[in-house]
Amino acid sequence: MERMMGLINLEHEHHVFNELTYFRNNASLPFAGRYRLIDFALSNMTNSGIEEVAVFVRNKYRSLLDHLGTGDSWDLDRRHGGLFILPPDWNDPTDRSLGDLSFFHNNRDYFYRGKANHVLVSGSQFIANTDYKDAFKRHLIHDADVTVIYTDVDTIGPEHQAYYRVETDQDGWVTQMTNDHRNPNVFTGVYIIKKELLLDIVDYCIAYNYDNLFMNGIKERLQELKVYSYRFEGYHAFINTTESYYRENMKLLQEQNFLRLFQKPFIRTKVSSNPPVKYQAQAVVNNSIIANGCIINGDVENSILFRGVEVSEHSQIRNSIIMQRCKIEEDVYLENVILDKDVHVKSGQRIIGTKEKPYIVAKRQVV
């Protein structure tokens, strides 16, 4: 039977979120009240029927390891298959591999052992709630070597710049992948590839001293390979700048967006044991997303509160993202602010950012 195995490759994702990624990598950036970016790629894989997923991660992975655990939140705690977190560790003196090729080269066993004959590769920065079953079906029907998944974006923004644009012929075969910023067909970073071919490309790239499997091994060899395209339609976000991070969070406060991203099957994340949210006597909450464990006695509008946030009386929070376990004392005013985890805002503070440049407070600060 034709099957896919999963690979989340974080090697070429740059840590561009300043304060927010000092101590964590992009994949474990908190999002939408209780998720981490990687939850979307992981859930989409398991919802596609994938039973084994590897994660290539090089550094700043403490919070990622803590988050993923045994993979049980995604039903990936399996006797066969399951979750493989593969940091770079090897001692082969003859190894000449560079870039993400060193991950592929040194973890060939993962691919050999898996029963699947196709690999679904994804990063963590393309956010959607979908499965790739239909894309896989088309991949098989067309007997493609590679199927790249792209989406047609309405407004091209800076967050799309890092992604290739897809050009195809009438039948959907990819003719070019470019950096043409006017082309709205943006590659999502998600692709399906035949496993045998993937391993051949690894050899090819290493033989020619290349350091980027997709760029050198696929994008530059489109004429030799049968690369098909699949257009993803549905709610999505690309998150790779602070601005896009803030904007995409805020977009979820429009109910129809929230509903499109959080429909069944739900995105799964690590569960915690927080009690339900306690709204106290002076709570005024409007158009907001609130995660469990919060205690609210202030005024919250157009904001996202992660788990375990405390908001004291006479405090106002507007258009802000408040991460896990922040404590906001009385008479505080926050507008267009991102507070990372465990920030403590003392009584009487006023912090105001702009919509374009939200004010970011790093983890565990007291202000």
Added chain:
Amino acid sequence: MKECLGMLLAGGEGKRLGPLTSENAKPAVPFGGKYRIIDFTLSNCANSSIPTLGVLTQYSPIMLNRHIGTGKPWDMDRRDGGVTTLSPAIGKHGGDWYSGTADAIYQNIHFIDQYNPKYVLVISGDHIYQMNYQSILRQHKETAADATISVIEVPWDEASRFGILNTEDGLRIYEFDEKPAEPKNNLASMGIYMFTWSTLRKYLIEDAENKNSSHDFGKDIIPAMLEDNKPLFGYQFDGYWKDVGTIRSYWEATMDLLDENSGSPISVAREDMSKQIYTNEANLPPHFIGTSGTVINSLINSGCFIYGHILNSVIFQKVLVKKNAYINESILHPGVCVGEDVHLERVIVMENTEIADGVRIHALEEEEPIVINQENLSEYVAVREEIV
């Protein structure tokens, strides 16, 4: 060998909870916005390092069995010990339903014996409280008791509703008085027993052979031990404890959760990491409060959409409350959908009930709170309309 093994009685029907237990065992009734009643005792065991536990089920156990599963939320998915659900079963010599609390333990003597414990803790899964069972075990060892029974002081005028323990100095028990007309003491049994296993084992076997016995701990085992002058002691507990055996007390215990000064478990758990409450979590998105929604003095769980007005209420997961709905002093169980302009006051709405636009249901203050489900909803709405 395990020093102390827990046996949790979860087979009760809970008749007085009416429709709440018509298809569900009492310990599995939803409570506190995201939990089930049994979570409080299971979490006590987890927080008291009692990782080997038998859960005795009998009445409508499907939901309960599924909820407990391998015991993972309570760290009871262990290779050695962990949680085992014990339903009545037949064996070589036949078998029968559990005919009383003591009989339920008697029928599982072989289960307890495989762990060869020194002490056995017998608790029930239908009370809301937080206790570290290590303290009762410590006192049990210090006093070299054969049984230690946890007691709580109740108001004198209510003492005749409880099983009262009459004690001497040092809380040594000389008499057990079940619902005494004229109470001599105000220390009520909480149904939490620590036994020395070798002694209990002997009494269970004797009791099983006694055809006139009702096979109940309070009525038979404890009196038999007292008769023989065995050392039995009370363990005084002074925290929050509530029996949620009736609709009224279920509703009151829920309202206690909204009062931060009541000492009820959820506010304690927020402050104290060693008193967390664990449950089988649904993996749902955070809840969404729309522009038309207001929430005051309430608890709301994940996966909800709130566009109406919520006051003094507890809302479980996946509830939808539409515009201009007004919910006061009510409890909405998982998956409830409340239409526009609905008014609910002192109402408990059971799982997945859909309430159409404009419905108004109020229980008066002196009335028992009204329990609504999809079956009785239509008749309820009709009856109320006739009165109006």
